Amino acid sequence: MTLRAVLRSWVDHYFSDEEAVILLVVLVLGFAVVIWLGKMLAPFLTALVIAFLLQGGVNALTRRRIPHFLAVMLVYLAFLGVLLAMALVLLPLIWNQLVNLVQETPRMFASGQQLLDDLQARYPQLVTPDQIQNWIGMAGREVTQLGQRALSLSLASLGNIVGLIVYLVLVPILVFFMLKDRDRLVSFAVSLLPRQRGLMTRVWQEMDAQIANYVRGKVTEIVIVGTVSFFTFAFFGLPYSALLAVLVGLSVLVPYIGAAVATVPVAAVAGFHFGVGDQFLYVLIAYGVIQALDGNVLVPVLFSEAVNLHPVSIILAVLFFGGVWGFWGIFFAIPLATLLKALVYAWPRGIQQRRQEEKAAHQDQEVVEEP
Incomplete structure (x- = not known):
């Protein structure tokens, strides 16, 4: 099979339906508006x-x-x-x-x-x-x-x-x-929007609950982790407790990477203030407990309804969307990755489902019209 035939088969599979083309145009316009405006x-x-x-x-x-x-x-x-x-x-x-x-x-x-x-x-x-x-x-x-x-x-x-x-x-x-x-x-x-928007409706239905759960859950996670970190640092007498707590709270925006990055200033301030001793180790252990509870208890509770994404997909989404849109790209990296996943699953399935529905409706109409 030639390359031309492969490309034509791919285009027929994804863009032979009018709704698919409309969805592509809406997505391109939406991303263009966000990037340039x-x-x-x-x-x-x-x-x-x-x-x-x-x-x-x-x-x-x-x-x-x-x-x-x-x-x-x-x-x-x-x-x-x-x-x-x-x-x-x-x-x-x-x-x-x-x-x-x-x-x-x-x-x-x-x-x-x-x-x-x-x-x-x-x-x-x-x-x-x-x-x-x-x-x-x-x-x-x-x-x-x-x-x-x-x-x-x-x-x-x-x-x-x-x-x-x-x-x-x-x-x-x-x-x-x-x-x-x-x-x-x-x-x-x-x-x-166009009247024929069944495919867009299916994609939005798959995304609505995940976006709502993610945005509210992420804000709740930032508040909880930041507050617990502040009281923990203040308990040990660590200077700049509020500043470090805000940094630790915001670090949850970047999965896997944020916790490692936030460890550096916490360890540096604790090391300069307490020296490399028991108090320094206690601060690091308490910080490690906060990160462990966040990753193993808080995140599963808050994001129980979120779509499960592979860690590699999450890191790639953070790097790509963060590089394009900065802070908001990092904040919405997981919802945007979920959107891409929903498109991948709903796009060809939506087209096939609509064709099957039209075929079934046409067959029912032929049966009704038979004497």
Whole structure:
């Protein structure tokens, strides 16, 4: 069989149905809008994610016979309360600890140099002076680059204060109207789609529960892991507990890789503060217990309804979508990978199922028309 015949057979298999072509066009347009207009539509996309997250609370209240508008107001006021608490309590605390950490960097750098000198004195055959100088030079360059990036970021952020204020005003307003007028907005969006959308409906039905479970479960996981980490670090007297807890909480966004990356700053701060001793080991053991409970208890409970994906698929999805869309690409890497999996399973099956239904309907019509 020639290459032309193979390609033609593949195209006939996947694109011979009108709905398949329409679905492909909708997906291409959707990805194109997000890629090229993502920065411009960032407030809208952020509000859409938050509204999708809060819709579960609205549904839970309406199931208890609370009027829809009252349920929306209760959930929305709770959202504003959490937002204000983060802006007035959490963010200033994290900022102060970040400033203190930057100020303590020279002392930590000197302590690290002293530790390397001690290693060279104890193990002169394993650690040579040239290696120490290379390590110190590499660390110095990294610290210098980090300071330059922080300075450029702070200078660039001065010009974006107005944009940040507009962003903080627009997102809550959009969230409110998305919750209040959800049915009208969904009806309008559906009216823009073609009438023949059976294949899209099947794909969305496979994705809806997984996306809802993932978004709400991931936010819950971030809050739980971050809170437990904060109290654990504070119990051991570890400095920068809030900053490290936020880092550990956000690390769950990147499966497998995030936990390993977050271990480095936790171990570094604990080592510089306590030294390599019993207290240092206790902190690392407690951190390991948190990661073990997260991976073996919390994740199975929160994501029991999620589609099972192979670890290689998850890592590839994180690398690809994170490289394309940054933070949001990492956050939605698993749902997007699930979408691709649903497309792979639903696309040819949907076409075959529709053909079988049309064939069965045609045969039934012929039987009815027979005298």
